[in-house]
Amino acid sequence: MRGTVRDRYAGARQPVEGGQSVEGGGSGGSGGGGRSIGGVRYVAWKSIRARRAQFVASFLAVLGGAVLVTACGVLLESGLFAGIAPHRYAAAPVVVGAGQSVTVPLPEGPDPVESLPERVMLPAELVATVAAVPGVRTAVGEVSFPATLVTGDGRTLGGPDGGEMLGHGWGTAKLTPFALREGAEPRRPGEIVLDAATAARAGTGVGAEVRIATADGATPYRVVGLATPPEGDGLPRQSALFFTDARARELSGHPESVAAIAVFAEPGVPTGGDSGLLGMVRSLSQDQDTLVERVERALAAKGYGESGNGDRADDADNGNGDRADGRRAVVRAGVERGEVEFLSAAQSRSVLTLVSGSFTGFVLMIVVLVVAGTLSLMVHQRRREIALLRAVAATPRQVHRMLATEVLLVSGVATLAGIGPGYLAVQALRDGFARIGVIEDGFALSIGPAPAIATLVLCMGAARIAVWVAARRQVRVRPVEALRESAVERPDIGRGRVIGGYVLLGLALVAVAAVVVVPQSLAAVPAALSSMLALIGIALLGPRLMAVLSRLAGASLLRRSRVAGYLAAANSVAGSRRLAAAVTPLVLTIGFATSQFYSQTTLSTATQYQARAATVADFVMAGAGGGVAPDIAAAARHVPGVAATTPLVATEVVAVDREATEEPLSRSTAYGIDAAGLTGTLDLPVASGSLRELRGDTVALSETEALWLGKKVGDRVDLVLGDGTPAKPRVIALYRPNLGFGDVLLPSDVVLPHTTNRLADVVLVATTPDADRDAVATGLNALAKEHPGLAVGDRESLLAAQDTEMEANAWLNRLLLAVVLAYVALSVATTLVTITTGRARELALLRLVGGTRRQVTRMLALETTLLAGIAVLIGTAVAAAPLTILSLRLIDTPLPSGPPWVFAAIVAATILTGVLSIRIPATRVLRARPLEAMRSRE
Numbered sequence: 001m002r003g004t005v006r007d008r009y010a011g012a013r014q015p016v017e018g019g020q021s022v023e024g025g026g027s028g029g030s031g032g033g034g035r036s037i038g039g040v041r042y043v044a045w046k047s048i049r050a051r052r053a054q055f056v057a058s059f060l061a062v063l064g065g066a067v068l069v070t071a072c073g074v075l076l077e078s079g080l081f082a083g084i085a086p087h088r089y090a091a092a093p094v095v096v097g098a099g100q101s102v103t104v105p106l107p108e109g110p111d112p113v114e115s116l117p118e119r120v121m122l123p124a125e126l127v128a129t130v131a132a133v134p135g136v137r138t139a140v141g142e143v144s145f146p147a148t149l150v151t152g153d154g155r156t157l158g159g160p161d162g163g164e165m166l167g168h169g170w171g172t173a174k175l176t177p178f179a180l181r182e183g184a185e186p187r188r189p190g191e192i193v194l195d196a197a198t199a200a201r202a203g204t205g206v207g208a209e210v211r212i213a214t215a216d217g218a219t220p221y222r223v224v225g226l227a228t229p230p231e232g233d234g235l236p237r238q239s240a241l242f243f244t245d246a247r248a249r250e251l252s253g254h255p256e257s258v259a260a261i262a263v264f265a266e267p268g269v270p271t272g273g274d275s276g277l278l279g280m281v282r283s284l285s286q287d288q289d290t291l292v293e294r295v296e297r298a299l300a301a302k303g304y305g306e307s308g309n310g311d312r313a314d315d316a317d318n319g320n321g322d323r324a325d326g327r328r329a330v331v332r333a334g335v336e337r338g339e340v341e342f343l344s345a346a347q348s349r350s351v352l353t354l355v356s357g358s359f360t361g362f363v364l365m366i367v368v369l370v371v372a373g374t375l376s377l378m379v380h381q382r383r384r385e386i387a388l389l390r391a392v393a394a395t396p397r398q399v400h401r402m403l404a405t406e407v408l409l410v411s412g413v414a415t416l417a418g419i420g421p422g423y424l425a426v427q428a429l430r431d432g433f434a435r436i437g438v439i440e441d442g443f444a445l446s447i448g449p450a451p452a453i454a455t456l457v458l459c460m461g462a463a464r465i466a467v468w469v470a471a472r473r474q475v476r477v478r479p480v481e482a483l484r485e486s487a488v489e490r491p492d493i494g495r496g497r498v499i500g501g502y503v504l505l506g507l508a509l510v511a512v513a514a515v516v517v518v519p520q521s522l523a524a525v526p527a528a529l530s531s532m533l534a535l536i537g538i539a540l541l542g543p544r545l546m547a548v549l550s551r552l553a554g555a556s557l558l559r560r561s562r563v564a565g566y567l568a569a570a571n572s573v574a575g576s577r578r579l580a581a582a583v584t585p586l587v588l589t590i591g592f593a594t595s596q597f598y599s600q601t602t603l604s605t606a607t608q609y610q611a612r613a614a615t616v617a618d619f620v621m622a623g624a625g626g627g628v629a630p631d632i633a634a635a636a637r638h639v640p641g642v643a644a645t646t647p648l649v650a651t652e653v654v655a656v657d658r659e660a661t662e663e664p665l666s667r668s669t670a671y672g673i674d675a676a677g678l679t680g681t682l683d684l685p686v687a688s689g690s691l692r693e694l695r696g697d698t699v700a701l702s703e704t705e706a707l708w709l710g711k712k713v714g715d716r717v718d719l720v721l722g723d724g725t726p727a728k729p730r731v732i733a734l735y736r737p738n739l740g741f742g743d744v745l746l747p748s749d750v751v752l753p754h755t756t757n758r759l760a761d762v763v764l765v766a767t768t769p770d771a772d773r774d775a776v777a778t779g780l781n782a783l784a785k786e787h788p789g790l791a792v793g794d795r796e797s798l799l800a801a802q803d804t805e806m807e808a809n810a811w812l813n814r815l816l817l818a819v820v821l822a823y824v825a826l827s828v829a830t831t832l833v834t835i836t837t838g839r840a841r842e843l844a845l846l847r848l849v850g851g852t853r854r855q856v857t858r859m860l861a862l863e864t865t866l867l868a869g870i871a872v873l874i875g876t877a878v879a880a881a882p883l884t885i886l887s888l889r890l891i892d893t894p895l896p897s898g899p900p901w902v903f904a905a906i907v908a909a910t911i912l913t914g915v916l917s918i919r920i921p922a923t924r925v926l927r928a929r930p931l932e933a934m935r936s937r938e
Contacts, residue, residue, distance in 0.1 A: 047385075048406055055410050057830035058463075061374040062414035064823045065367035066459050070422025071429060071819075072360040073451025078430075079353030082446035084338035084345040087235045088166075091177045092140075092262035093271040094291055096130060096299070097340030098122045099328040102654050102720045104664040114667045115350045117652045118722030119343055119756040121257035122329060126304065130261050133298045135269035135291050141258035142172050143248045146757040147241055148624070148789055149194075150211035150218055151202045156624045156789040160197065161441075163237030167214070167252075169245035175262045176229045178240065182206055183225030186244050192221040193242040197234025199226050211788065212241065214251050215758035217629055218788055237442065253758050260340050265291050271333050295331045304329040335444065343756065348439035355438070359816050364458070365532065366592075366820055369539060370585070370827040371459070372466035375407060377581045377831060379470040381838045386475065396475040403467050411463035418459075419452045429819070436811040497540050504537030515885045519704040520606065520737055523889055524599040527882035531595035534878045535588050542580030546572070549870050550579060564858035567846070571859070572866055582835050582914075583871050585828040589910045590875025593821055594903055598883050600813045601898030603739075606890035611740025615795045617681040617764035618773065619780055624789035627759025630752055632787060633674065636763060639779035641771030646677035647760035649751045653744050655709055656718040668705055669742030670722075672751030672760075680766025684741065689713040689733030695747050699729040705743035706734050719744075721754040825913055832917035837925060844930040853926055864918050868911045875910075 048055050089095050098120035103111045124141055131139035147167040149157040159165045170185050170193060178195065183206040186193055192212065194204070204210055204223060211218045227242065229235055242248075249255045265271055272290030299305060305328065332340050339345045379386075389399055426445060434441045511530035515523050538545065550572035572579050621628060621636065633645045649672030657664050673682065675694035684691065687703055694700055699717060701709070711717050711731050719727045729746070737743070752758055767776050777792065784790040846856055883896040891897060 045409070047402070048409065055378070055406070057834040058371075058374050058378055058407070059410050059414045060830050061371050061827055062411045062459055062463055063418045064826050065371055065462075066415040066418025066455050067422040067425055068363045068367060068819065068823055069360075069455045069458055070419050070451050071426040072356055072363050073454050074423065074426040074445055074447065075352060075356035075429065076360055077448060077450055078443075078446040079349050079351075079356050080446075082444055083335050083349060084342050084440055084442045085335050085444060086337040086341050087176070087238065088144075088240070089142075089175050089260070089262060089337050089341045090229075092175050092337070093265055094263035094295065094331060094333045095337040095340045096122070096126070096261035096263060096295060096329050096331050097259070098724070099330050100339075100343070100346045100724075102656075102665065102724060104656060104658060106664070112663070112665045114654045114665045115346060116654070116720070116722055116724050117347070118754060119259060120724040121254050121259060122261065122304070124256055124258050126299065126302065126329065127258065127261055129298055129302055130263055130295055133291075133294050135266050135294055137264045137266045139264070140172055140175065140262045142168070142175065142260040142262060143245075143252045143254075144168050144259050145214060145248075145252040146627075146759075147251075148213040149198065149202055149239075149241070150213055150788040151204065152208070152210070154788060155202075156213070157198065157202055157239075158624075159237060159239045160201070160234065161237050163239070165198070165239040165241065167212070167241045167243055167248060169248035170242045171245045172262070173227060173242060176235070176240075178227040178229055178242070181226050181228045183223070186224055186242060186247075189244060189247045190221055191224045191244070193225040193227050194223055195234040195240045196226045196228045197232070198239040198241070199223070200233065213629075213788055215253060215627075215629055216251060217631070253753070263291065263295060292331050292333050299329045299331070338442075342440060342442075344440040345443070348443045352433070352439055352443075355433075355812070355816075362532070363820065365536070366588075366824065367459070368462050368466075369536060369588070370824065371462050372469070373539065373581060373584055374827065374831060374834075375463060375466045376470040377578075377834060379403065379467060380577055380581070381834070386471070390475070399475045400468065400471060403471050404464060407463050407467045408460060411460050412456075415456050415459040419455055422451070422455065423447065429815070432815050433812070436815070438812050493541075493543050498544070501537045501540035504533050504540065508534035508537060512882050512885055515882060515889055519708070520739055520890060521603075523886055524603045527599045527886040528595055530882040531591055531878050534881075535591050538587060538874060538878065539580075539584045542584055543576045545874075546579040546583060546870070547576040549873075550576065550866065553866050553869070564855055564862055567851075567855075567859040568862035568866065571863060578835055579867065579870075582832055582867055583874070585824060585831050586868070586871035586910055586914055587875040587878065589821065589824050589828060589913075590871060590906060591878035592824070593817060593906045594875065594879035595883060596813065596817050597902055597906075598879070598896040598898045599886055600810055602883070602887050602890055602896045604810055605897035607739040609891060610738045612795075614683050614738050614741055615681075615764070616683045616766070617795050618767045619765040619777065620793050620795055621763040621765060621780065621784065622761075622791055622793065623759065624791060627757050627761060628763050628790065629787065630748075630758070630760060632783075632790065633677070633760070633763045635783055636765055636780060637677075639776060639783060641767050641776040641779070642765055643768040643771070644677040644679050644681055644766045646674040646681050646764050647748045647752075648673060648762050648764060649748050649755065649760045650742075651722040651751055651755055653722065653746075654720040655705070655744075656720060657709060658718070666705075666708060668744050670744035670746055670751070671742055672746050672748035674748050677764070677766075681764035682741070684738060684745075685736040687734045687736060689731070691733050691735070691745070693732040694745060696750075697727075697729050698732045698747070700733040700735060700745040701731055702737045702743040703734050704737045706731070721751070723754040723756075725754050825909075828910070828913050829917045832914055833921050836918050836921040840925045840928070843922075843925055844928070847930040856926060857922070860918065860922050864915055867918075868914055871910065871914070872907055876907075 086092075086095070100120055101113050101115045103113045105111050127139050127141040130136060144166045147165050149165060151157065157165065173179075180193070181196055183193070192210070194202070194210075199205055202210065206223055206226060208223050209220055210223060211220050213219075221243075225242075227240070234240070243251065252259075270290045272292035296305065330340070339349070386399055389402075390396075394402075430439070430443070430445055433439045434443065508530045511526040511533060514526035515530075518526060550569070553569070553572070621632060623629075628647065630647060633647045636642055636645045651670050651672065652667055653670045655666040655668065657666070673694070675692050678691055689700070691700055699719070701711060701717070706712065709717060713731050713734060715731050716728050717731060719729065721727055727750075733745075735745070748760065752760070765776075765780065767773065780792045784792050843856055846859075847853065884894045887893055887896045
């Protein structure tokens with residue numbers, strides 16, 4: 001034993017005469033008085049080699065954390081700087097578009113920003129303004145609008161692979177550029193040019209007649225030409241239809257506006273437009289006057305400057321180039337041109353920023369918790385070694401330095417090893433997001449060094465702080481006391497840790513209470529936050545909590561087996577810290593997974609239930625091309641047996657509260673409806689006012705929205721419609737909150753002109769009480785045959801569409817949850833393996849004093865049962881409290897909604913992981929002879 005200790009710490013500080021000490025042994029060690037770190041490095045390296053098993057656990061914890069943090073960093077950077085490469089605007093080096101966001105200036109701090117869901121248009125007069133900028137060769141105003149092609153046999157075609165089919169003026173063909181492969185350009189209103197890929201899918205060609213359905217209805221056109229881009233027969237994920245420029249402006253519904261302005265530069269003029277984080281740095285450091293900057297100055301002089309983060313929601317021009325009508329121009333080059341071309345690019349960035357921001361916060365908490373727990377366990381298992389170092393004159397500073405050196409070496413290598421896989425993992429996450437429809441399929445990630453640098457700092461910093469906190473107590477006490485505590489654990493924990501644990505549990509209770517008062521649509525947020533706070537609080541209070549629970553369980557263990565049960569109970573009570581380290585990751589897995597999964601399923605069920613309760617229509621008319629022409633609702637009213645119809649136009653609006661200093665903007669789901677057709681179609685209980693008055697300059701708010709905005713019936717509310725148009729309607733009714741139909745109702749004829757496609761989502765149809773349902777269905781189907789792509793269904797078809805959207809959100813949460821749980825499962829396995837292998841000397845001693853292998857195995861089995869039981873109990877309790885309150889709030893039952901087998905699977909997988917992580921290394925440890933195990937290194 002003495003020789004073993006002396007050999008292990010060869011090169012440690014040796015006491016000399018006069019109480020001084022010197023560094024020895026390690027290369028680079030020199031001098032005394034603790035000035036050199038060579039000896040510390042030597043001891044740290046020898047310790048890592050001697051304790052490979054323990055450091056492998058720490059290595060894997062940091063490695064997995066580095067993978068997650070790197071992936072989150074790339075997602076966050078991509079949400080800020082990445083986008084979709086332009087397709088339609090590929091030949092235009094610079095593109096001008098309208099700002100797709102709204103903001104309110106605050107006197108202090110950053111201005112809040114909310115994105116706009118509909119296409120914001122620019123005045124056509126700005127084309128001449130841009131064309132007059134020095135260095136601009138030509139400027140082309142782009143007009144585009146959604147369309148559907150109807151073939152001769154009645155089939156309807158959209159874009160390829162689920163993309164869009166868009167109509168344009170032939171004068172904008174040069175933006176890609178499209179060139180004629182066959183035929184001629186359109187010169188008359190009834191002529192059209194198709195891209196070759198669309199013509200092939202439609203089975204048509206030059207000279208054939210096709211029908212094109214837009215918001216104005218279906219109209220026949222003669223195909224006079226086929227066009228192709230530079231590569232292939234068409235663009236990816238979009239089809240191009242070319243009309244005459246005049247006809248395109250007419251069909252767009254905005255004849256005096258353009259969707260974008262393509263800018264072509266004179267030879268030799270730098271365009272600018274570096275993208276990404278590095279591009280932003282380069283643009284800030286360069287002195288060259290670029291075309292982008294020139295166009296920006298010209299637009300700012302016209303009052304369309306891009307300042308701040310979005311469209312200013314002011315009542316008048318604020319004097320700095322921002323306009324009161326919510327219109328501003330953005331000038332983009334490089335990959336950022338895709339943000340102007342694809343409306344979904346800005347939405348993808350916004351969603352990715354929001355998702356990655358919140359997900360990164362959760363990941364950092366999980367990573368810090370796991371790394372801190374793993375390193376704390378490592379230090380705790382080395383308390384005898386640390387006590388011996390103190391006994392041979394090592395100072396607290398030297399011990400801290402040795403542990404820090406070990407951790408920095410291990411965590412540094414682990415972090416560097418995890419950065420590369422993190423960049424690979426984020427590609428899989430991006431593909432998963434695109435597959436479930438959260439971001440656009442062509443969205444490209446921004447790959448730069450910033451996430452790697454942030455990961456290195458965060459992971460190594462977290463590891464360094466964690467080991468300092470874990471070792472603080474053991475290096476502070478006197479050497480003799482440290483030796484005594486190395487033999488028997490101290491049952492108590494620090495006062496700061498106790499206070500922190502109770503504070504977090506208190507905050508968890510506050511979050512549970514918040515579930516009752518926040519809007520229903522946000523109730524799942526404090527429910528999930530409550531579980532997370534409680535889990536961290538329990539991790540801090542773990543040893544104290546485990547001591548109480550193990551004593552309570554001890555009697556049960558004794559009844560099951562007097563020998564093995566006694567040993568298991570005594571070990572659990574005496575080793576409360578070790579038990580807490582083993583239970584914490586299991587509790588984290590069960591509690592976190594259960595609360596996250598069932599909070600989302602409960603919210604989805606509540607949304608479906610409320611939507612079904614409000615939808616009372618007998619029939620639903622929907623369009624195959626993504627919408628229904630506005631005149632369909634009026635035409636359906638003339639079908640015999642139809643009592644009422646209302647179009648349903650989904651959009652989003654932003655409420656503006658200029659007096660608020662913290663949350664002046666509030667984005668809400670809104671629907672446009674026809675108040676005259678509500679009877680028998682929609683049943684939204686009204687708290688005050690009347691929905692029948694919803695016409696013209698009026699609005700109806702849910703009680704939740706009205707409370708948030710401080711409005712009542714008769715008040716005016718400042719809104720920004722989906723395309724950035726400001727409005728100030730009068731509140732005519734307040735209705736009960738309904739998760740399925742948003743918080744704002746507007747007249748459909750007010751909403752439609754401010755949507756991108758000017759189409760209703762569906763038309764709801766109610767029949768008269770004495771109507772023959774089959775006869776009405778026949779009449780509606782006859783109407784549908786006159787409008788290609790129109791389909792007639794029942795109310796379940798509308799609810800199924802809503803369910804599909806909610807399912808995409810559910811899969812997003814499941815994907816993120818699976819990523820986190822994979823890391824937590826890794827931490828569970830490594831922690832339990834480390835604990836079990838660290839007990840080799842203890843188990844050997846039990847066998848030396850007369851315990852048989854069977855008795856020791858039985859003891860470990862009972863300890864594992866106790867461990868799993870406590871983990872299931874606490875994890876379930878942590879998740880059950882907020883989920884019960886959430887379920888009572890949303891679905892009026894204490895049981896959360898969702899398949900029970902998911903909870904059973906979570907518990908089973910967690911217990912199986914724990915059992916295998918204990919049983920497999922325990923079997924290996926018990927194979928060794930007791931004397932050999934006692935002589936082995938700790």
